Amino acid sequence: MKQISGNKLLVKALKEEGVDTLFGYPGACTIDISDELYKQDDIRVILPRHEQALVHAADAYARTTGKVGVCLVTSGPGATNLVTGLATANYDSVPLVCFTGQVSRHLIGNDAFQEVDIVGITRSITKYGVTVHKREDLGRIIKEAFYIARTGKPGPVLIDLPKDVMAELGSAEYPKSVNIRGYKPTTSVHIGQLKRALKMLGKAERPLFLAGGGVIIADAKEAFKEVVEKTNVPVVTTVMGRGAIPTNHPLFIGNLGMHGAYAANMAVSECDLLFSIGTRFNDRITGKLHEFAPHAQIVHIDIDTAAISRNIHVDVPIVADAKDAITKMNEYVVPCKTKKWLDEIDEWQHVHPLTMKKHAEMGPMDIIGEINRQFDEAIIVTDVGQHQMFAAQFTEITEKKQIIMSGGLGTMGYGFPGAIGAKLGNPDKPVIMISGDGGMQMNIQEFATAVLEELPVILCVFNNTYLGMVRQWQKLFYGKRYGMTDLRAGALTRRTNGEEKPEYTPDFIKLAESYGAKGIRVTKTDEIAAAFEEAKKNTKVPTLIEFIIDPEEMVFPMIKPGGTLEEMIIEC
Numbered sequence: 001m002k003q004i005s006g007n008k009l010l011v012k013a014l015k016e017e018g019v020d021t022l023f024g025y026p027g028a029c030t031i032d033i034s035d036e037l038y039k040q041d042d043i044r045v046i047l048p049r050h051e052q053a054l055v056h057a058a059d060a061y062a063r064t065t066g067k068v069g070v071c072l073v074t075s076g077p078g079a080t081n082l083v084t085g086l087a088t089a090n091y092d093s094v095p096l097v098c099f100t101g102q103v104s105r106h107l108i109g110n111d112a113f114q115e116v117d118i119v120g121i122t123r124s125i126t127k128y129g130v131t132v133h134k135r136e137d138l139g140r141i142i143k144e145a146f147y148i149a150r151t152g153k154p155g156p157v158l159i160d161l162p163k164d165v166m167a168e169l170g171s172a173e174y175p176k177s178v179n180i181r182g183y184k185p186t187t188s189v190h191i192g193q194l195k196r197a198l199k200m201l202g203k204a205e206r207p208l209f210l211a212g213g214g215v216i217i218a219d220a221k222e223a224f225k226e227v228v229e230k231t232n233v234p235v236v237t238t239v240m241g242r243g244a245i246p247t248n249h250p251l252f253i254g255n256l257g258m259h260g261a262y263a264a265n266m267a268v269s270e271c272d273l274l275f276s277i278g279t280r281f282n283d284r285i286t287g288k289l290h291e292f293a294p295h296a297q298i299v300h301i302d303i304d305t306a307a308i309s310r311n312i313h314v315d316v317p318i319v320a321d322a323k324d325a326i327t328k329m330n331e332y333v334v335p336c337k338t339k340k341w342l343d344e345i346d347e348w349q350h351v352h353p354l355t356m357k358k359h360a361e362m363g364p365m366d367i368i369g370e371i372n373r374q375f376d377e378a379i380i381v382t383d384v385g386q387h388q389m390f391a392a393q394f395t396e397i398t399e400k401k402q403i404i405m406s407g408g409l410g411t412m413g414y415g416f417p418g419a420i421g422a423k424l425g426n427p428d429k430p431v432i433m434i435s436g437d438g439g440m441q442m443n444i445q446e447f448a449t450a451v452l453e454e455l456p457v458i459l460c461v462f463n464n465t466y467l468g469m470v471r472q473w474q475k476l477f478y479g480k481r482y483g484m485t486d487l488r489a490g491a492l493t494r495r496t497n498g499e500e501k502p503e504y505t506p507d508f509i510k511l512a513e514s515y516g517a518k519g520i521r522v523t524k525t526d527e528i529a530a531a532f533e534e535a536k537k538n539t540k541v542p543t544l545i546e547f548i549i550d551p552e553e554m555v556f557p558m559i560k561p562g563g564t565l566e567e568m569i570i571e572c
Contacts, residue, residue, distance in 0.1 A: 027074020055085025091408025214278015
């Protein structure tokens with residue numbers, strides 16, 4: 001029987017798994033794999049400028065295509081630079097398979113050059129991780145990795161590849177099927193539990209659906225919309241669940257949680273049945289745990305057994321894939337008597353609508369409003385910070401629009417590489433990134449990747465010269481002591497006791513242009529529309545639009561630290 005090297009088998013396996021794009025950065029322990037990839041044309045190899053950016057790009061590629069994102073990095077620092085991206089994907093249930101180079105087996109444990117125990121380092125932030133110790137196991141392990149990454153609750157899988165194992169000759173066969181003892185993910189719904197939950201739904205006077213990111217991951221949006229319309233039950237979403245139902249739908253109330261809409265948070269506090277699908281109930285949506293949904297019985301559908309009753313005790317647990325559960329619900333649900341309840345919610349929306357107070361010539365709402373007007377179809381990628389919450393509050397997400405972000409981990413620096421990954425996976429859709437000046441600088445080197453790959457992403461940078469979200473906390477709760485948040489502070493500031501600051505650096509426009517991208521600076525509301533129109537004309541290069549934002553802009557509503565959903569700061 002023909003024998004091939006492990007390096008050749010890896011490339012063959014990727015093709016068998018339908019991989020068309022690989023995000024990779026080379027090194028000594030993976031140079032032979034790079035050589036094999038060079039010899040073929042079926043897999044497009046993308047070379048970002050940093051491994052953290054590489055894994056974020058693969059993550060966004062996976063989120064926006066439904067495929068498994070694939071990474072290849074070398075040993076040592078190449079592998080450790082994946083850590084933040086793996087944790088990001090793990091928290092948000094993104095299917096990734098990441099291959100890391102490793103020193104030869106006889107060197108493992110000897111503190112060899114660029115040797116780290118990456119499987120040990122990442123054990124708590126991956127769904128599965130393994131070092132391949134035998135060439136004969138390589139094909140099986142790769143097959144299992146892709147299966148584990150995309151089934152059950154999706155997540156990142158790491159495979160560590162010792163250089164000598166990959167050089168060794170062995171079977172050219174790649175397995176056709178997987179049989180992993182002890183890993184049999186359950187997706188089908190328990191009909192008895194579901195009927196019990198639906199009976200409670202029919203009896204409730206103030207029922208409420210809570211949709212999390214699991215609805216979107218399971219591709220259950222259409223089915224969920226049908227259930228909502230059949231029952232006439234209002235909906236709130238987590239930030240990650242935004243878009244589970246179109247945001248312009250009359251039964252959509254808003255996001256709940258720390259920066260949730262007033263009506264959404266009040267609805268959770270006053271409902272008598274909270275029917276939750278695909279969320280972990282983390283602290284950003286619950287506020288004070290023992291006072292979350294105090295009047296409600298709680299139904300929780302989630303594919304992850306460990307997520308149910310971990311933070312919030314639930315009355316009816318249902319372990320199932322969200323799409324399977326919602327599709328089955330569609331067969332049984334009936335209209336609910338919710339008119340009185342909907343009128344109450346309407347009153348909350350009327351008293352405290354989700355809007356922003358005008359503080360400056362140009363504000364975040366003006367910018368996001370223009371994005372809503374000009375783009376009927378788009379993938380919106382956000383970084384992390386105030387701008388992220390503005391986007392989560394005000395972007396219109398309909399059937400043709402999607403918003404992605406780092407939700408669970410809150411990773412600054414996700415936005416730009418995320419936009420690159422989204423555009424590579426969706427070349428025919430507009431991709432718009434929304435970032436702050438802080439987050440943008442964390443992976444700004446990816447201009448090189450975007451320019452060389454000819455990706456016409458539109459990069460919106462909200463420049464307020466501060467780390468805005470932390471500054472907001474400092475203003476509200478720390479006596480305006482803006483320690484470590486002023487991005488212009490440095491030696492001159494210290495020398496002059498805060499009286500002088502240098503001109504803010506970098507000049508984003510010049511920086512974009514130095515890479516071969518386009519740059520536009522916007523300072524007034526009446527310049528916004530023209531800037532986006534100009535950006536749309538650039539079909540082969542990215543365009544950065546820098547919006548000069550007042551540092552005093554803040555995200556409201558906001559739950560007080562340690563407060564309940566009802567204890568919201570509406571404005572300041």
